[in-house]
Amino acid sequence: MQARMTNPVQVFPDALTALIALGRTAESGTVPVTTHKLVHLRASQINGCGVCVDMHARELRQAGESDERIFSVAAWRETPYYTDAERAALALAEAATRLADRPDPVPDQVWDDAADHYDEKELAGLLLSIAAINAFNRINAATRQVAGAW
Numbered sequence: 001m002q003a004r005m006t007n008p009v010q011v012f013p014d015a016l017t018a019l020i021a022l023g024r025t026a027e028s029g030t031v032p033v034t035t036h037k038l039v040h041l042r043a044s045q046i047n048g049c050g051v052c053v054d055m056h057a058r059e060l061r062q063a064g065e066s067d068e069r070i071f072s073v074a075a076w077r078e079t080p081y082y083t084d085a086e087r088a089a090l091a092l093a094e095a096a097t098r099l100a101d102r103p104d105p106v107p108d109q110v111w112d113d114a115a116d117h118y119d120e121k122e123l124a125g126l127l128l129s130i131a132a133i134n135a136f137n138r139i140n141a142a143t144r145q146v147a148g149a150w
Contacts, residue, residue, distance in 0.1 A: 001144070001146045002144075002146070003143055003144050003145050003146055004142075004143045004144045005143050007139065007140070007143060007145055008139050008143065009139060019132055019135060019136060022128060022131070022132045023128075023129065023132045023133075025125075025128065026125045026126070026128035026129035026132060027125065027129065028125070029121055029122055029124075029125040030121075030122060031089070031118065031122045031125050031126060031129075033063070034060065034063055034065060035085070035086055035089050035126075036125075036126075036129045037056050037059050037060050037063065037065075038060070038069075038073055038082075038086060038089070038090060039089050039090060039092075039093040039126065039129055039130060039133070040052065040056040040129070040133040041053065041056040041057060041060065041070070041073050042073050042074070042076070042090050042093050042094065042097075043093050043094075043097045043130060043133045043134055043137060044056060044133060044137055045073065045074050046094065046097050046098065047097065047134065047137035047138065047141055048137075048141055049136070049137035049140045049141050049145075050140075050145075050146070050147035051140045051145045051146070051147050052133065052136055052137055052140060053147070054147040054148060057070050066081070068081050069081045069082070073090070076090050084117065085117040085118070087113075088110075088113045088114040088116070088117045088118070089114065089117075089118070089126055091110045091113060091114070092106070092110055092111070092114045092126060092127075092130070093126075093130050095107065095110045096127065096130045096131075096134075097130065097134055114126070
């Protein structure tokens, strides 16, 4: 495999700085960092971003997450490894990543479930986290960045 070009965030380093700052800000609240990383992994799976799937799976392992939780993120609805709050965050991540897949991009049921588990600041952090990972995914997938090369 070979990337189509140098990663755009290396061409414009200020963009990388801004995206990293966005991610850090999103994770600075009270939502557990592992929840953010699970969300990052799931969005990256949906978007087919090999770089981010590899990176966030490794981060989760380094954070002490079990193989079961890491390997089953794509099938989180069918496995018993996630809390109700994590499930709500994963559902929100899927909806906010797949905006064009339904007439109501983030259905009330998904939003209400997330709002039952997270307050406004936590929801804001999750949404910023989802936006940041989707930006990275789109850059990496479009330019075919190679997993493991980071």
